[in-house]
Amino acid sequence: MANQDDLDKIDRKLLQVLARDGRVAWSELAEQIGLSLTPTLRRVRQLEEAGYIQGYVAQLDEGKLAGRVCVFVAVTLSSQAEDAIQRFEEQIALAPEVMSCFLMTGDADYTLRVVVPDLDTYHRFLTRTLTRIPGVAHIKSSFALKTVLMRPSPLL
Numbered sequence: 001m002a003n004q005d006d007l008d009k010i011d012r013k014l015l016q017v018l019a020r021d022g023r024v025a026w027s028e029l030a031e032q033i034g035l036s037l038t039p040t041l042r043r044v045r046q047l048e049e050a051g052y053i054q055g056y057v058a059q060l061d062e063g064k065l066a067g068r069v070c071v072f073v074a075v076t077l078s079s080q081a082e083d084a085i086q087r088f089e090e091q092i093a094l095a096p097e098v099m100s101c102f103l104m105t106g107d108a109d110y111t112l113r114v115v116v117p118d119l120d121t122y123h124r125f126l127t128r129t130l131t132r133i134p135g136v137a138h139i140k141s142s143f144a145l146k147t148v149l150m151r152p153s154p155l156l
Contacts, residue, residue, distance in 0.1 A: 007052070010035065014043055015052060019153040022056040059152065066099070067117030069143070073130070074108035076138035084135045085109075091133045097125045108140070 007015075013033045017024060024032075030040035047053045077084055085103070092101050092112065100113040116122045122141075130139060 011043060011047060011052075014040070015047065015153070018044075018053065018056075062099070062115055066097070066115040067121065069116050069118060069122060070147075071112075071114040071116070071122055072142045072144065073112040073114055074104075074138075074140040074142075075110040075112060075130070075136060076107070077109045077135045078137035079135055080109060088133055088135060095125065095129050097121070097129070108138075 010033055014029065017029055017032050026037060026041060026044075029044075030037045033040060035043070044053070075088075077088060088110070089101070089103075092098055092110075097114045097116050098112050099115050102111045103109065104111050114122065114125065116125060126139070126141070130136060
């Protein structure tokens with residue numbers, strides 16, 4: 001199994017079930033995909049070894065833990081030199097408010113997904129963390145009004 005084209009219908013169904021509930025009982029998983037227990041476990045092991053399944057995690061309630069205010073922040077650096085990029089990435093990784101950070105093409109160098117409990121906390125993050133990272137030239141914040149769609153894994 002080297003790429004997605006190598007997955008058959010049963011593998012795809014198995015991945016869908018595990019993506020919804022990584023703690024599903026093996027016997028229930030086997031029943032849902034229409035195989036007996038031994039071939040089901042063999043397929044799970046093969047999918048793990050091939051890297052399709054990278055681990056099993058608990059899905060936490062982000063709103064309860066971090067807050068309900070979601071901000072997408074476009075950050076432009078004053079220089080795109082390797083050391084400037086490295087310095088920014090090292091500093092932003094230390095900020096617990098940042099849930100995701102993407103190096104981008106286009107107008108901004110980075111897009112951050114920041115989650116905080118309220119606007120005051122975002123303001124503190126902005127003034128005490130983000131603007132103090134050397135090389136940050138421009139910041140544009142966009143506040144999410146509601147989540148329309150968020151998938152835990154790619155569609156199979």
